[in-house]
Amino acid sequence: MKRLILALATAAALAVAQAPTPSADSILDRVDANAVPGNKILISEMTIHGRRDSRTLRSKSWIQGQEKAFSEYLDPPREQGTKMLKLGDQLWTYSPDTDRIISISGHMLRQSVMGSDLSYEDMMEDRRLRTAYEAKVAGQEAVGGRDCWIIEMTSRTGEAAYQSRKSWVDKERFLVLKEERYAKSGKLLKDVAVQSAIRVGERWVAERVIFRDALKQGGGTEFKVVSIEFDTAIPESLFSKASLRK
Amino acid sequence: MMKFLLKGILRDRTRSLFPFLIVTVGVFLSVALYGYLRGAEIDVVRSNANLGFGHVRVLTAAYARDIEQLPNDLALTGVSALTVQLCSAFPGMIWTPRIEYGGLLDVPDEKGETRAQAPIAGLAVELRAPSGPERELLGLDRILVRGRLPEKPGDMLISEGLAEKLKVNPGDKATLIGTTMHGSMALENFVISGTIRFGIQAMDRMAAIADLADVQKALDMPDAAGEILGFFQDGFYNQEKAAGLAQVFQARFGEGMDEFRPVIQTLRDQPGMDYLFRQLAYVTFLIVGIFLLSMSLVLWNAGLLGTLRRYGEFGVRLAIGEDKSRVYRSMIVEALMIGVLGSIAGTVLGLGLSYYLQAKGIDLSGMLKNVSFLMPTVIRSKVTPFSYVIGFIPGLVATLVGSAIAGRAIYKRQTASLFKELES
Numbered sequence: 044m045k046r047l048i049l050a051l052a053t054a055a056a057l058a059v060a061q062a063p064t065p066s067a068d069s070i071l072d073r074v075d076a077n078a079v080p081g082n083k084i085l086i087s088e089m090t091i092h093g094r095r096d097s098r099t100l101r102s103k104s105w106i107q108g109q110e111k112a113f114s115e116y117l118d119p120p121r122e123q124g125t126k127m128l129k130l131g132d133q134l135w136t137y138s139p140d141t142d143r144i145i146s147i148s149g150h151m152l153r154q155s156v157m158g159s160d161l162s163y164e165d166m167m168e169d170r171r172l173r174t175a176y177e178a179k180v181a182g183q184e185a186v187g188g189r190d191c192w193i194i195e196m197t198s199r200t201g202e203a204a205y206q207s208r209k210s211w212v213d214k215e216r217f218l219v220l221k222e223e224r225y226a227k228s229g230k231l232l233k234d235v236a237v238q239s240a241i242r243v244g245e246r247w248v249a250e251r252v253i254f255r256d257a258l259k260q261g262g263g264t265e266f267k268v269v270s271i272e273f274d275t276a277i278p279e280s281l282f283s284k285a286s287l288r289k
Numbered sequence: 290m291m292k293f294l295l296k297g298i299l300r301d302r303t304r305s306l307f308p309f310l311i312v313t314v315g316v317f318l319s320v321a322l323y324g325y326l327r328g329a330e331i332d333v334v335r336s337n338a339n340l341g342f343g344h345v346r347v348l349t350a351a352y353a354r355d356i357e358q359l360p361n362d363l364a365l366t367g368v369s370a371l372t373v374q375l376c377s378a379f380p381g382m383i384w385t386p387r388i389e390y391g392g393l394l395d396v397p398d399e400k401g402e403t404r405a406q407a408p409i410a411g412l413a414v415e416l417r418a419p420s421g422p423e424r425e426l427l428g429l430d431r432i433l434v435r436g437r438l439p440e441k442p443g444d445m446l447i448s449e450g451l452a453e454k455l456k457v458n459p460g461d462k463a464t465l466i467g468t469t470m471h472g473s474m475a476l477e478n479f480v481i482s483g484t485i486r487f488g489i490q491a492m493d494r495m496a497a498i499a500d501l502a503d504v505q506k507a508l509d510m511p512d513a514a515g516e517i518l519g520f521f522q523d524g525f526y527n528q529e530k531a532a533g534l535a536q537v538f539q540a541r542f543g544e545g546m547d548e549f550r551p552v553i554q555t556l557r558d559q560p561g562m563d564y565l566f567r568q569l570a571y572v573t574f575l576i577v578g579i580f581l582l583s584m585s586l587v588l589w590n591a592g593l594l595g596t597l598r599r600y601g602e603f604g605v606r607l608a609i610g611e612d613k614s615r616v617y618r619s620m621i622v623e624a625l626m627i628g629v630l631g632s633i634a635g636t637v638l639g640l641g642l643s644y645y646l647q648a649k650g651i652d653l654s655g656m657l658k659n660v661s662f663l664m665p666t667v668i669r670s671k672v673t674p675f676s677y678v679i680g681f682i683p684g685l686v687a688t689l690v691g692s693a694i695a696g697r698a699i700y701k702r703q704t705a706s707l708f709k710e711l712e713s
Contacts, residue, residue: 091472141477158473
């Protein structure tokens with residue numbers, strides 16, 4: 044009997060171990076489903092570790108799907124009241140000191156957001172990974188003690204902010220725990236490392252993330268979720284240029 | 290003998306006027322060309338010093354490493370105290386902080402929406418300081434085209450070309466979109482107080498000049514500046530003095546390995562400047578050298594011809610018993626006199642033209658449309674002490690040498706055959 048149980052257990056373990064690797068597209072579908080909510084209200088802190096010093100910015104964002112987002116900086120005083128509005132592929136910023144709404148386009152999209160390791164282009168990324176990239180599973184590896192699929196992605200159209208990405212996706216939570224983003228030349232542009240994740244309802248959210256611009260010499264940017272609410276009603280009027288001046 | 294020869298030169302114009310005119314023209318061209326090339330050299334160096342690099346430049350070691358990117362996040366901090374220290378350590382210098390920055394100038398319409406936008410090459414200097422050197426260094430009073438110089442906080446000067454591109458006039462508002470010292474987006478409103486034209490293509494396309502304090506506020510750089518420029522009081526760059534100053538500075542301020550320690554660079558250390566200095570010296574040497582050589586050959590030839598033309602005259606003088614050495618000496622003295630008179634006349638004319646071009650200059654803008662470095666479009670002559678003597682090299686030496694060589698024929702003539710020669 045014991046032998047039978049042992050044989051069954053071994054067979055089960057082998058079956059699990061040799062379970063067919065899911066397709067990259069199906070993994071990305073799960074990643075997108077986890078990452079792209081209907082509505083989201085987020086308060087976050089961004090600590091930028093520059094070559095000279097570090098500074099922390101606090102902001103509140105109202106996000107509707109991947110098309111609409113409105114952010115307001117709460118701190119530090121110099122940035123307080125600075126707002127940003129994203130509608131589809133358009134981005135505007137408002138500064139209370141100048142009372143001007145400026146459209147951010149062209150090469151300005153590659154500029155850093157508030158001196159961080161994130162660019163406006165990073166913020167503008169609104170397409171689902173599955174739609175934007177052709178992907179393949181390149182292997183599996185543990186990241187921070189969690190088993191991950193390694194997914195290699197190449198831009199389908201060449202219009203994405205990064206030509207290719209290599210992502211480590213948590214096998215269970217379908218959360219990207221580590222990512223490297225590359226230029227067309229193959230040069231590493233950015234790497235992203237999730238330090239901790241929290242469960243909010245049915246979703247897993249990266250709570251602390253380190254972004255590092257490979258072309259910068261600073262100590263990276265730490266993004267921290269202070270609070271997050273999903274599927275909360277957001278007035279449609281918020282996503283308009285008029286609301287920037289309010 | 291001198292008086293006699295001088296009278297001969299003045300009274301017998303057939304033998305002296307042509308050599309005199311040739312010497313005068315040759316010397317005039319030499320002096321004028323030397324003055325113009327020297328002026329061009331000084332103008333190019335001065336433009337690069339005043340508008341870009343200073344005679345020496347203090348900046349952080351980290352800023353110096355990535356200088357092409359104008360990395361204001363690596364700028365000098367505590368600039369007021371450092372400037373005071375520099376003034377006390379090097380009292381013979383003028384020290385002035387500056388910020389160079391890139392960005393966009395955004396012009397709003399009536400609704401505050403973007404009407405026009407253009408990239409700018411921004412320069413922040415102390416414009417409102419009552420005794421500051423910047424107005425003179427940048428020649429702002431001279432290059433102002435429309436409007437007025439900045440007087441109030443928030444005033445900005447832009448190049449006339451940029452104003453035309455943006456379709457703005459003095460009094461219009463524009464928003465600077467730049468990057469703060471921390472890398473954030475900087476937005477600051479300015480009033481276009483006036484327009485300027487440097488006469489330098491690279492700057493006339495996109496220059497914007499505002500007061501240092503305004504830009505420090507806009508770029509979140511309190512008491513910080515990209516660089517502190519140092520200028521010699523006499524306005525002329527001297528490499529030996531600059532290098533000596535740099536050594537003293539390095540020993541006093543530049544110790545340690547901190548990437549934000551101040552370091553100093555001389556004008557010649559700046560990108561492309563060593564090459565420019567060498568090229569300027571080489572080209573001036575080449576052009577003046579070739580010109581002086583060719584002028585010397587012409588004047589030498591004139592001396593030869595003048596002497597040979599008087600072959601008969603010398604023959605008669607020898608025939609009536611004048612000593613060969615005396616004839617030769619008188620010829621040399623005569624050549625010396627013509628050389629001196631021609632050189633003086635040519636130098637006076639050359640200096641006259643040089644002084645005129647020193648004031649007026651020649652506008653070369655049509656030839657410099659695609660030049661991207663700091664090259665002034667109006668090149669002025671420069672009269673230096675050497676301008677007073679350079680014409681004497683071809684004017685005097687060549688004439689003398691020409692006559693001396695031609696005069697050797699006097700010694701080859703045989704007294705016995707002189708009458709035979711003269712008869713024929």
